[in-house]
Amino acid sequence: MQHLADVEVYSVRTLREALELLSSVKGLRVIAGGTDLIVQLKTGVVPKTNLLDVSRVDELRYVRFEDGILRIGALTTFMEIYRSELVRRHAPLLAEAAFTVGSFQIMNKGTIGGNIVNASPAADSLPPLYALNAELKIVGPRGERFVRIQDFYKGYKKLDLMADELVAEVRIRPPGEGxxxxxxxxxxxxxxxxxxxxxxxxxxxxxxxxxxxxxxxxxxxxxxxxxxxxxxxxxxxxxxxxxxxxxxxxxxxxxxxxxxxxxxxxxxxxxxxxxxxxxxxxxxxxxxxxxx
Amino acid sequence: MYGLKFPHSARTREIRFVLNGSETSVRVPPGYTLLETLRYVLRMTGTKEGCARGDCGECTVLVDGVPVHACLTLMSQVEGRSVLTVEGIDRQHRLIRAFVEEGAVQCGHCTPGIVVAAYHLLSQVPRPTEEQVREALRGNLCRCTGYVKIIRAVLKAGEA
The missing domain is CATH 3.30.390.50 (CO dehydrogenase flavoprotein, C-terminal domain)
Structure with a gap:
């Protein structure tokens, strides 16, 4: 396993700063919880690159229910999702999955946005999001756009996401009664x-x-x-x-x-x-x- | 492992955080993990390195009060936060006493991570059930198969 001492890490506190850096610095890989990415970098599964650490962009950490839609900020951790009364009420499938993602240590660090962008076919949040017809809010220098979760994946680890864009929010319309x-x-x-x-x-x-x-x-x-x-x-x-x-x-x-x-x-x-x-x-x- | 000589010293940066209640400042590469910094820079070896990939729980520390793997935490993610390692828990704490009294330590390598995870559980749930203890410790492996005594020790500390 290799160290990451030669990797530059850009730390940002706001979404705006994050998008600016993604546009101005080439080849940055975004790191949130890092529970999978750090292992992949250290074992050489993904090539070492400089990192954009978004783990402190607190504006992307929330669970809200507005206009009949459950909205989960991309940096919400699985522990927060598992504990959220709103998720349990409107998307209990996702709360169940959040509890199995890993140990409490992993749940405290892993984020739903990271799980989505990491794009493992074994990602635990994804089957519930597919069943719930979830939608992703993607932000970038050209503004925001929405993509259905099914359309976001173009193949193994191939995403409908440009290098200067970030997944900002997961939207779920509760399926309704019955x-x-x-x-x-x-x-x-x-x-x-x-x-x-x-x-x-x-x-x-x-x-x-x-x-x-x-x-x-x-x-x-x-x-x-x-x-x-x-x-x-x-x-x-x-x-x-x-x-x-x-x-x-x-x-x-x-x-x-x-x-x-x-x-x-x-x-x-x-x-x-x-x-x-x-x-x-x-x-x-x-x-x-x-x-x- | 890397000692105090960094292979790429140009990348270092001053990182401030609170370690076991004390303001701490350390000059390290931001890509260093908290585990590497604790063990090889600060020479605080209470936090153990097991798998270094988030499976074994040996390096469990609290960051801003919640248990995480120090091996999966970059120093950039620690900046301005508060870290508690096993060294920050009072040796006379009822949890530590219970581990000693129940003989819950065999080789001892998993013990610091388990103590930190259990310490967090007791701070949230002062009198946990066995089920709650098992859930809280499900990310901590013991290869001496000492789980029975470990669980008994945490339950005992919860009754105190």
Whole structure:
């Protein structure tokens, strides 16, 4: 592991200063919590570059609910997200994911913006954001723009983000009444681990237990987080019976393309994806009284 | 590791922060981690280096009162903040006494990080449940497999 003593670190306190430096100094990499980036820099996974430390830009640390939209500042930590009453009320899926991101030490430092821009396909915040159709507010010298989370990822670690832009805010429109969902994660250690497979299932059920809307998102099984339209199609319009749940779970293999890596084989990931989607559907069915 | 001679001294900068209650100023590269600064510059070796990648929790310190990994904290992120290391906890603190009384230390390498994490828990939840202790310490590995006594010690300190 190498030291970072030869790396210049620019520290800023305001978003404006951050954007000015990004425009005027070439080749800066933005660091927020640093829980993944510092490891990547030290192990040489990413080349050493000078850093723009935005961890003290306090104006990007907030959770607000305005005009029917939950707004989370990019520098909000996972501990803050997990504890936020607003997140628990309007996006409980995200609160569940925030608690599993890592140990308390990681939750205290890791930020949602960092998780998004770091762009790991195993990022725990992403399946909930895909299921909730979240939108990102991106700011830069040309003003601000909004991108749907699904459109932000162009491929493995390829982002719709220019070198002089920053992700400033995550926006979530609460899905509304009747939606129930859960996050799931399989890690090799419960307390602090990168996901082998993770995901989120969000359903709207009629009082009779018919699925009116289904959103199934999976992580660590493709170059980016993916939704599973095959699984969603099986669910919508059907009653949440064990048979439908199995068919929906098995359908996810059509939409994923896992690889073998240090955390698990592709076959293992396919198996986990099916089983976890089934278990999560079953959990939802039990909690809503659709199955006993 | 690097001692006091920096490989790239041109990059150093004066960083001020509060360390265990005392105003501290240290001239280091801003890309140094807090762990490197504590151990190799300030020679405060209570904070241990285990994995140096955020998995083991050995280097846990409090920055502005919350537990973080010193190995994943750059000095630029410490500027103007308050840092508490294991050296800043009173040796007569009930938590330290409980670790001694319960025999919660074996090789001792994980102990400082666990003491700091548990110290934070007790400051937030004076009488934690076993579940709360396990959650608060889930990021701290002990390779002597001494978790039972460690948890017992924290619970005992919580009852005092």
């Amino acid at each position: 939606y129930v969902g859960h996050f799931f994660k399989h890690g090799l250690r419960r307390g602090d681990a990168i996901a082998v497979v993770n995901g989120a299932v969000l359903l709207r059920l009629s009082p009779e237990g018919i699925v009116r809307d289904a959103r199934v998102a999976l992580g660590a099984v493709a170059p980016t987080v993916v939704r599973s339209p095959s699984s969603e199609r099986v669910l919508v319009g059907s009653r949440l019976s064990p048979e439908v749940m199995w068919r929906a779970a098995e359908a996810v293999v059509n939409d994923i393309s896992p690889i073998d890596d240090v955390r698990g084989s592709a076959a293992y990931r396919r198996e986990l994806s099916v089983n976890y989607v089934f278990m999560t559907l079953y959990r939802i069915a039990r909690e809503t009284g659709v199955v006993a």
